[in-house]
Amino acid sequence: MSRIRIKVDPDLCIGAASCVTVAPESFELNADNKAEVLDHGKAPNAPSYERWVEVTEEEKENMILAAQSCPTLAVYVFDEEGKQLFPE
Numbered sequence: 001m002s003r004i005r006i007k008v009d010p011d012l013c014i015g016a017a018s019c020v021t022v023a024p025e026s027f028e029l030n031a032d033n034k035a036e037v038l039d040h041g042k043a044p045n046a047p048s049y050e051r052w053v054e055v056t057e058e059e060k061e062n063m064i065l066a067a068q069s070c071p072t073l074a075v076y077v078f079d080e081e082g083k084q085l086f087p088e
């Protein structure tokens, strides 16, 4: 398991929902049609535009795929040391 930080820039998000399609366990559209980051079931009712999540290697890869799928590159992924994994 590793800890990563996921951030959605709501100003860039256009509600295209690609991230939700790729990683429905991690993203959810809110009432403003902006993607928020879920806490992998730990706090399903408390989405946020930014949060730390504990993920397996597979989940991490999937979140990066979700970020890559975003047409406006509104999803940022950082590792535990704060290094930006995506966009590169």
Ligand code: SF4
Residues within 6 Å of the ligand: 008, 012, 013, 014, 015, 016, 017, 018, 019, 020, 027, 034, 035, 069, 070, 071, 072, 073, 074, 075
């Ligand atoms: S893929 Fe990008 S634009 Fe679409 S909902 Fe997710 S963050 Fe927003």
